[in-house]
Amino acid sequence: MRFSALKIIREGLTGNKGWTPHWRDPEPKSEYDAIVIGGGGHGLSTAYYLAKNHGMTNIAVLEKGYLGGGNVGRNTTIVRANYFLPGNSEFYSHSLKLWEGLEEDLNYNVMHSQRGIINLFHSDGQRDAAARRGNAMINQGDDAILLDREGVRKMLPYLDFDNARFPIYGGLYHPRGGTARHDAVAWGYARGADQRGVDLIQNCEVTGIDIENGKVTGVQTTRGAIRAKKVGMVVAGRSGQVAAMAGMRLPIESHVLQAFVTEGLKPVIDHVVTFGMGHFYISQSDKGGLVFGGDIDFYASYAQRGNLPTAEHVIEAGMTLMPMIGKAKMLRSWGGIMDMSPDGSPIIDRTHIEGLYLNTGWCYGGFKAVPASGWCMAHLMATDTPHEVAARYRLDRFETGRGLLDEEGTGSQHNLH
Amino acid sequence: MRINCPHCGPRDRREFTYQGDALALDRPDPEAGPDVWNDYIHNRDNPAGPTRELWYHETGCAAWLVVTRDTVTHDIHAVELASAVKGAGK
Numbered sequence A: 001m002r003f004s005a006l007k008i009i010r011e012g013l014t015g016n017k018g019w020t021p022h023w024r025d026p027e028p029k030s031e032y033d034a035i036v037i038g039g040g041g042h043g044l045s046t047a048y049y050l051a052k053n054h055g056m057t058n059i060a061v062l063e064k065g066y067l068g069g070g071n072v073g074r075n076t077t078i079v080r081a082n083y084f085l086p087g088n089s090e091f092y093s094h095s096l097k098l099w100e101g102l103e104e105d106l107n108y109n110v111m112h113s114q115r116g117i118i119n120l121f122h123s124d125g126q127r128d129a130a131a132r133r134g135n136a137m138i139n140q141g142d143d144a145i146l147l148d149r150e151g152v153r154k155m156l157p158y159l160d161f162d163n164a165r166f167p168i169y170g171g172l173y174h175p176r177g178g179t180a181r182h183d184a185v186a187w188g189y190a191r192g193a194d195q196r197g198v199d200l201i202q203n204c205e206v207t208g209i210d211i212e213n214g215k216v217t218g219v220q221t222t223r224g225a226i227r228a229k230k231v232g233m234v235v236a237g238r239s240g241q242v243a244a245m246a247g248m249r250l251p252i253e254s255h256v257l258q259a260f261v262t263e264g265l266k267p268v269i270d271h272v273v274t275f276g277m278g279h280f281y282i283s284q285s286d287k288g289g290l291v292f293g294g295d296i297d298f299y300a301s302y303a304q305r306g307n308l309p310t311a312e313h314v315i316e317a318g319m320t321l322m323p324m325i326g327k328a329k330m331l332r333s334w335g336g337i338m339d340m341s342p343d344g345s346p347i348i349d350r351t352h353i354e355g356l357y358l359n360t361g362w363c364y365g366g367f368k369a370v371p372a373s374g375w376c377m378a379h380l381m382a383t384d385t386p387h388e389v390a391a392r393y394r395l396d397r398f399e400t401g402r403g404l405l406d407e408e409g410t411g412s413q414h415n416l417h
Numbered sequence B: 001m002r003i004n005c006p007h008c009g010p011r012d013r014r015e016f017t018y019q020g021d022a023l024a025l026d027r028p029d030p031e032a033g034p035d036v037w038n039d040y041i042h043n044r045d046n047p048a049g050p051t052r053e054l055w056y057h058e059t060g061c062a063a064w065l066v067v068t069r070d071t072v073t074h075d076i077h078a079v080e081l082a083s084a085v086k087g088a089g090k
Helices: A005-013 A041-054 A088-100 A102-106 A124-139 A149-155 A182-195 A236-244 A308-321 A323-327 A366-383 B034-041 B082-088
Strands: A034-037 A059-062 A117-121 A145-148 A170-174 A199-201 A206-212 A215-221 A224-227 A230-233 A253-264 A272-274 A281-284 A289-300 A330-340 A347-350 A356-360 B002-005 B009-012 B017-021 B050-056 B064-070 B076-081
Touching (some): A041 A059, A041 A182, A041 A366, A088 A124, A102 A182, A117 A124, A124 A145, A124 A170, A182 A199, A215 A230, A230 A236, A230 A366, A236 A253, A236 A330, A253 A308, A289 A308, A289 A330, A289 B017, A289 B050, A308 A323, A347 A366, A356 A366, B002 B064, B076 B082
Parallel strands (some): A034 A059, A034 A230, A059 A199, A117 A272, A230 A356
Antiparallel strands (some): A117 A170, A206 A215, A253 A289, A253 A330, A281 A289, A347 A356, B002 B009, B017 B050, B050 B064
């Protein structure tokens, strides 16, 4: 089934009786060429690109719950390529290019909206840092425009420009940044993978990883044993538990990151806006809700819900930046479980076990990475060599200290990012 | 979330700073080698369930605490002074 405007009109006129399920619900086979553990954004895009780019169609995605039920359905939907360090720059640049062709590629409306991101700054020092970051983005081939105070005022007249403590000096504008409909990204990749023959197996929890003579041979699941010579672990916040089945301890701590949404309002925030003096980012969904978030709660958690002090901090930052949002009623808050790495950057790499691959460490930023993460993870699993834009996402960089990707410059230890 | 400080009694989470896994108390020998040190600094059990971690009573008595806490429910099962834990060799 292909989606098109004509199809929507025809179905609208004939009682919407012609729609079919977007993917099958297959029974697991006893053996596949490759298995992807985790049916979230990254796992589904990995399966999609394994099939599309590498012709591997005898593969399965094993998901313990339902497709897209984890972080890909629990984030603030921001898509951007505004990184500074080599290693991150080329990866996120590649991801943004994939986003720009994603809807056509998937024949699926992921509501990708390049409404622009403005990172505000509030001091001379921050302006210098923003200019330097903007130059790095331009060198990478992406777009960045340094806005002065009046330039920001034209675009975001509702900000508190004369705040006594945090006056606004300007902003770094990234026009190609924006948002996308998070669930639709998971669904689009799931449908695309399914159409190419990938088995998407839900309610199938992996309970063990079979290893013989240093090689992976398959997995044990709640729906029986499944053999495969290649297994990818793509489980974000649950990476520690899955890797433990292979006897591995990872440089990952799982933390809860909260997000918030208000009641639906008429259009008021046209871009993605971030505060430079407190961790706060906001955009408005197409449904009208103001969607915003801030820091993690800063303690290990698998609870998918946070505590009040962080909620207060985020809302205080928002009120400082744009006092008008105090008029909106908060509708919901929720939490996702972040796979926090010591340097704040991800890992896409082989493990010491042959045929076992690892994709983790996405910290705050997994959503925008979904296309490139799957692209590079599929390349790694199919060819056994890292893709050039993810070549620096090595697991051993913490041990050796070489090639650390500490974007914030705060150090490479847990609890600093 | 409230933490029952052995010195100060039950206090709000806002008074405390989280440091991480209490394995930080088991500092390896300086000559233990790079594998042991890498494991100590970077690798974590990261359990979904009970865990022991270090919290600092920053705006209270400034004591370091070993808190046994469930990462799934956020329930706190035990709070001990880190100095006592270290002294007892636990």
